[in-house]
Amino acid sequence: MKILVINGPNINMLGIREPAIYGSGTYMGLCDMIEEYARKLGVEVELYQSNYEGDLVTKIQQAYGVFDGIVINPAAYTHTSVAILDALKAVQIPAVEVHISDVSQREDFRQISYVRQYCMRHIIGHGFKGYLEAINILLGKAANIQ
Numbered sequence: 001m002k003i004l005v006i007n008g009p010n011i012n013m014l015g016i017r018e019p020a021i022y023g024s025g026t027y028m029g030l031c032d033m034i035e036e037y038a039r040k041l042g043v044e045v046e047l048y049q050s051n052y053e054g055d056l057v058t059k060i061q062q063a064y065g066v067f068d069g070i071v072i073n074p075a076a077y078t079h080t081s082v083a084i085l086d087a088l089k090a091v092q093i094p095a096v097e098v099h100i101s102d103v104s105q106r107e108d109f110r111q112i113s114y115v116r117q118y119c120m121r122h123i124i125g126h127g128f129k130g131y132l133e134a135i136n137i138l139l140g141k142a143a144n145i146q
């Protein structure tokens with residue numbers, strides 16, 4: 001099982017950006033947590049982050065025939081990007097949408113998610129743990145992590 005974990009713009013700023021919303025953990029810390037969990041489960045994982053919409057689209061396209069599952073936090077592009085939705089539809093790789101914060105309790109403009117139309121599940125507001133729960137879902141396991 002090979003899983004691609006994709007993060008969109010400003011996720012590299014975790015730890016610095018709005019800690020009251022996203023917590024104090026860094027992107028490096030998030031990567032370490034995901035890699036450690038994947039190792040424990042015997043799952044191969046690749047982590048990718050970009051601030052550019054086109055790069056995210058290209059990475060999804062390149063996942064075709066290579067990865068069995070995608071965990072994606074498109075960050076701000078969640079609320080704007082038809083291109084990322086179309087890329088996911090093109091490659092037809094099972095995908096789970098993750099948001100660190102509970103976007104359902106935030107501004108109106110965060111209530112739209114284009115990728116949600118494609119993703120099998122979405123996990124919002126569970127912090128970094130949400131990424132691990134998304135991996136569980138792709139593995140067909142119960143999502144919850146204590």
Ligand code: DQA
Pocket residue numbers: 009010011073074075076077078098099100101102103110
């Ligand atoms: C986010 C929520 C988005 O609305 C925001 O633009 C982000 C992060 C989250 O993980 O909570 O950059 O995707």
